[in-house]
Amino acid sequence: MASKRRKSVKWTDLVEQMDRDPGSVARRAEQRRTLDERAAALAVAEEPIVRELRQQRVKCDSVWDLVNGSADDYRWALPVLGRHLELEYPERVLEGVARAIAVRGCSRYWDVLVRRYRSAEDRGLRDGLAVAVAAAAEDSGDKARLSDLALMVCDAALGSSRVLLVSTIARLGGEDCRRVASRACQDSEVQGELARHGLCG
Numbered sequence: 001m002a003s004k005r006r007k008s009v010k011w012t013d014l015v016e017q018m019d020r021d022p023g024s025v026a027r028r029a030e031q032r033r034t035l036d037e038r039a040a041a042l043a044v045a046e047e048p049i050v051r052e053l054r055q056q057r058v059k060c061d062s063v064w065d066l067v068n069g070s071a072d073d074y075r076w077a078l079p080v081l082g083r084h085l086e087l088e089y090p091e092r093v094l095e096g097v098a099r100a101i102a103v104r105g106c107s108r109y110w111d112v113l114v115r116r117y118r119s120a121e122d123r124g125l126r127d128g129l130a131v132a133v134a135a136a137a138e139d140s141g142d143k144a145r146l147s148d149l150a151l152m153v154c155d156a157a158l159g160s161s162r163v164l165l166v167s168t169i170a171r172l173g174g175e176d177c178r179r180v181a182s183r184a185c186q187d188s189e190v191q192g193e194l195a196r197h198g199l200c201g
Helices: 011-020 022-055 075-085 091-101 106-119 123-140 143-153 156-172 174-186 191-196
Strands: none
Touching: 011 022, 022 075, 022 091, 075 091, 075 106, 091 106, 091 123, 106 123, 106 143, 106 156, 123 143, 123 156, 143 156, 143 174, 156 174, 156 191, 174 191
């Protein structure tokens, strides 16, 4: 006996059903309220950074405006970001600061970036710091920092964020860095990215 074919349901029909279901409407309203409250709390938390950036003539409503490219060139305001990177903020705010600092001139923040990167527990924050650490190593042009980057790729305690370091090593690291990074070729978290850049034999 042939199985009955399911009737396909249109997306618009599903949305209409959800709009008629009081439980679904209540859940969505609660989710919206929770997200709005979180966004408001983060805006309050980052207000000191935004205020100081505005004093430096950086037009932004959030540190994420710098990351998303909606702010003009702000490299001259990096000391503001560097100072705030040393302070305690919610992870999402610090992630924005780290990603915003990942521009030319960021190498002077190498020590704090590496310290924060090694201690970060939140995945988003760790990824943002990995982007900034890679940018700082590249900005410095210092072979010792590139070697440090290669060693970080081998440090499993840093988790999957290490994939964000690989392209800098592949482009700039030289043979020694490439050899060090290749030690992680058996590590499933970074193996694919290392192979993609030709760092696994």
